[in-house]
Amino acid sequence: MxxxxxxxxxxxxxxxxxxxxxxxxxxxxxxxxxxxxxxxxxxxxxxxxxxxxxxxxxxxxxxxxxxxxxxxxxxxxxxxQGFTRSLDIVGVGYKAEIRGEDIHFALGYSHPVVYRIPKGMKVDLDPKANRLTFSSADRQLLGQVCAEIRRLRSPDPYKGKGIKFSDEVIRRKVGKAGAK
Missing domain, CATH: 3.90.930.12 (Ribosomal protein L6)
Structure with a gap:
């Protein structure tokens, strides 16, 4: 078995x-x-x-x-017990704001990005740390929502800017050497 x-x-x-x-x-x-x-x-x-x-x-x-x-x-x-997952928003000018059933993101695009929070999901925002904490009884829904939000601005391997999981380690790349 x-x-x-x-x-x-x-x-x-x-x-x-x-x-x-x-x-x-x-x-x-x-x-x-x-x-x-x-x-x-x-x-x-x-x-x-x-x-x-x-x-x-x-x-x-x-x-x-x-x-x-x-x-x-x-x-x-x-x-x-429920499940929780946290996302960090890293970058100058990158921020999130919860308005009713929506999360409004400023992610460096020319327009704000709006994400609708599905039913059965609770979201907390720590504006100082720029951290979103999601909690839900449904583990599949939690993972799906976090993955969709992370995809709005995936972490950049050169500067590390973007939305990442709190426990995620971004593998950084070395930039150009430049002229000497």
């Missing part, structure tokens, strides 16, 4: 899990997470333990078994 897929998922006391049709639902203090199930992989809920079974030992089934178990574990953890 897959080592990831065969390990059971422990459900905390404050999280309620259920299978509704082809959707696994985890509800907890941080919110509700719906995860679509993969057809042919039965999910068992025994009290506070969730386990996933697989139909065969074929290669694709082994891979999907581990994938589904990891997705369900992320749903349970997200409903219980």
């Amino acid at each position: 897959s080592r990831v897929g065969r390990s059971p998922i422990e459900v905390p006391k404050d999280v309620k899990v259920q299978v509704v049709g082809e959707v696994f639902v985890a509800e907890g203090p941080k919110g509700r997470v719906d995860q679509k199930l993969i057809a042919g992989f039965p999910v068992k809920i025994d009290g506070s333990v969730v386990s996933v079974e697989r139909p065969s030992d074929a290669g694709p089934d082994r891979a999907k078994h581990g994938l589904l178990r990891a997705l369900l574990a992320n749903a349970v953890q997200g409903a219980a």
Whole structure:
């Protein structure tokens, strides 16, 4: 069996899990997470333990078994504790401002860039550090939103300007040597 897929998922006391049709639902203090199930992989809920079974030992089934178990574990953890990710905005004149459901960026373009915050996402802005902190119960949504915002102005390898993850290390390049 897959080592990831065969390990059971422990459900905390404050999280309620259920299978509704082809959707696994985890509800907890941080919110509700719906995860679509993969057809042919039965999910068992025994009290506070969730386990996933697989139909065969074929290669694709082994891979999907581990994938589904990891997705369900992320749903349970997200409903219980939530996930956070931080982005740093580096560069002279680069800044962000939260206005209602939008984030307005000044990123060196001739126009401001506006990004709509999706439902289920909480955003905090530290204007001194120029850092955006995103939190959500849905790990996939969190990663997708952070990747889209980072793509608005990817970090420059020469000067390091742009939007980067807080824990990301930018590999710097050496510029031209110049005339002597």
